[in-house]
Amino acid sequence: MSVGIVLFSDDFEESDRDGVARALDQDKAVNLCVLLASGTVPDFISGTARDKFQDKVFEIPNIDFISGFHLAKEKHDSAMCQEIKVICKRGKEVDFLCQVFFTPAIQWNVVSIGERKVPQNETLETITEKVKDYFSNLKATDEIKFLQSSLIPDDVFFHGFSTRTGGLSTIPGMKSLNMIYTTAKRDPRLLIQENRRRLAIKAKFDVETLYVAKAVHGNTVYEIGMDPPEDGYDGVTSNKNDVTCAAPGADCVIILFADPVKRAFAAVHSGWKGTVLKIPAIAVQTLQDRFGSQAKDMLVVMGPSICKNCFDFGKDNVKQFENINPNCVLNKDREGNPTVDLKLAIRTLLQEEGVLAEHIDDTTCSLCTVEHPDQLFSYRRDGRPFGNQIGFIGLRS
Numbered sequence: 001m002s003v004g005i006v007l008f009s010d011d012f013e014e015s016d017r018d019g020v021a022r023a024l025d026q027d028k029a030v031n032l033c034v035l036l037a038s039g040t041v042p043d044f045i046s047g048t049a050r051d052k053f054q055d056k057v058f059e060i061p062n063i064d065f066i067s068g069f070h071l072a073k074e075k076h077d078s079a080m081c082q083e084i085k086v087i088c089k090r091g092k093e094v095d096f097l098c099q100v101f102f103t104p105a106i107q108w109n110v111v112s113i114g115e116r117k118v119p120q121n122e123t124l125e126t127i128t129e130k131v132k133d134y135f136s137n138l139k140a141t142d143e144i145k146f147l148q149s150s151l152i153p154d155d156v157f158f159h160g161f162s163t164r165t166g167g168l169s170t171i172p173g174m175k176s177l178n179m180i181y182t183t184a185k186r187d188p189r190l191l192i193q194e195n196r197r198r199l200a201i202k203a204k205f206d207v208e209t210l211y212v213a214k215a216v217h218g219n220t221v222y223e224i225g226m227d228p229p230e231d232g233y234d235g236v237t238s239n240k241n242d243v244t245c246a247a248p249g250a251d252c253v254i255i256l257f258a259d260p261v262k263r264a265f266a267a268v269h270s271g272w273k274g275t276v277l278k279i280p281a282i283a284v285q286t287l288q289d290r291f292g293s294q295a296k297d298m299l300v301v302m303g304p305s306i307c308k309n310c311f312d313f314g315k316d317n318v319k320q321f322e323n324i325n326p327n328c329v330l331n332k333d334r335e336g337n338p339t340v341d342l343k344l345a346i347r348t349l350l351q352e353e354g355v356l357a358e359h360i361d362d363t364t365c366s367l368c369t370v371e372h373p374d375q376l377f378s379y380r381r382d383g384r385p386f387g388n389q390i391g392f393i394g395l396r397s
Contacts, residue, residue: 001107002031004081006072008065009037009045011089012113017044019113020268022053025110031078033357034235035059036068045275049336066097066134073101076172077186083107086171089114096127100190104183105385128190133389135194140166144202145375147365149301157172159256159393160203161303161365163375167195168376171385178249178387180212185385205244205394211236212390213247215269219277234274237266239291244394249379251311251369253342254303254391258282264291265393271344272313276320280346284353301361303391304376307368308341311380324348 005024012020024033032267033053035041041059049057060071076084081385083225084106087117091112102108144166148384152159167177169187177199178185181192193207211224214232221235222228224243236245237257245267247254252271259265268274268283287293310331313321321328321340332338343362369378377387 001083002039002079002081004076004079004084005030005033006086007033007035007045007049008082008086008088008090008094009035009041009135009180012038012042012045014044015040016113017048020045021048021052021192023085023113024049026085027233027276030056031081032076032397034072034075035056036063037061037070038064038068041078041159056087066130069097069101070134074170076106081106084108093122095125096122097131098158099124100128100131101188103181103186103188106187106393111215130196132190135168135190136172136197138168138194140198142166142176144177144198146199146203147303147367149300149361149364151299151359151361151364153258153260153299154397156263157392157393158203158205158259158396159258159301161254161256161391162199162367162389164377164387164389165375166198166202168386169195173382173385174377174387175208177389180215180388195384196210199390200244201393203392205392206242210392211238211245213267213269214369215248215252215271217271217273218283219274220362221266221268221283223286223290228372234267234270234279235266235286237264237283237286237290237313239264241395241397244392246329246390246392247321249303249305249369250379250388251306253305254344255280255283255346256301256391256393257287258299258393259287259291259293259297260299261297262287262291262293263395264293265395266395267391270342272311272321272342275324275342275345275349278349280349281353284350284355296356296359298348298355299359299361300308300355301365301391302343302346304372304389305342305365306370306371306378306380307366308339309345310368310370311338311342313340321345352372353383 032310146160216232222233247267
């Protein structure tokens, strides 16, 4: 397991040299040791660390408590350290900071040498608010951009598909506008919330009433205001004008539905499993059942996804797509696996439910996620960890 160390140099004096050395001596397989200081890293700290770890030591001077810890985390994220030890005196305060910055994807522990009293006003809640404010003031390295289709009437609905630019995530596969928090990835919840807040400002919707599908690769569509399904859901729908429906994707197709007659809308995550389970058709049926929509009035836009040239699929399992439409399966005679046209499968399911062919846009926003690494996240291309874009839709006030 790769191990990283963060050491708060300001916490220690020359008399702590032996204690610091003992804390460092406990680690034998350290990949990176980051030394933080509000001024210059003291020589006794730098020397002790370099004697132990040589060129694996990285100093970050002239930095404050929160921004320094964030930069140290980014360094460890780049090295993909699985375990991080934080050496300090202000143990409780740093423990709060670790709870905010680290996810369960990282094993961490705080080693406090000669516990220093935490200011009474510092709690997990106050540290959380400080980190939240810190993220809100960070500058992104690029601009938020999202894709839109002219098929959905702009005077009735707002909508779009986020891309990967304009956020704060720094891990290569997740940089920079990662929209989804999971316990298996290293982006903290507050950072994802900030990424969403920035998208909401750009797209002019209320992030506090954003409902994002859980992407469990099923065929359940959740209506906002009802009890959420316990097993998760891949679609979100509503006809309220104060909410935003959204669904994630990172190769799977994100589908947006808009009915300007009944003023109903939905966002659906449709990967290969969900498509085979016919979630596009179930979304149409849900709009009909819940809001009285008619299929002929529905406007449907597909977002970024893996294209038919990149989506190779096991030969033994393509029959389930041929059952939807034989033309969905391509390159069957070549060596290796055939490929599957997910968008054609979805279009077929939609048209079978009565959605008009001219009311389906599967080109304007449907860039291939694999083929556009500068614009879009892709699990197939990047592996783990990977980020997610979202498609979003709601009613204008």
